[in-house]
Amino acid sequence: MDHLDVMVAERVQHVLAKRGIGLNDLVKHTGMPAAALRRRLAARGSFTLCELARIAALAGCRTAELIPRVGEK
Helix, strand or coil: CCHHHHHHHHHHHHHHHHHCCCHHHHHHHHCCCHHHHHHHHCCCCCCCHHHHHHHHHHHCCCHHHHCCCCCCC
16 A cells, blocks of 8 residues: 555545545546445555546545645655
């Protein structure tokens, strides 16, 4: 597990939970298979920028909110 993948997965999970967005909604909106989304949300793989942009659009936030800043822990 890459530390950056963990940080991104945590941010995505937080935003989705805050907005009440479930896995089924995410699958429909992103077109990604549920298994792939589960892996990425568990930080066992990296989200692409395109995937993060689709998630941000669904959640009504900026893509940058899902990406940690340099030096952030």
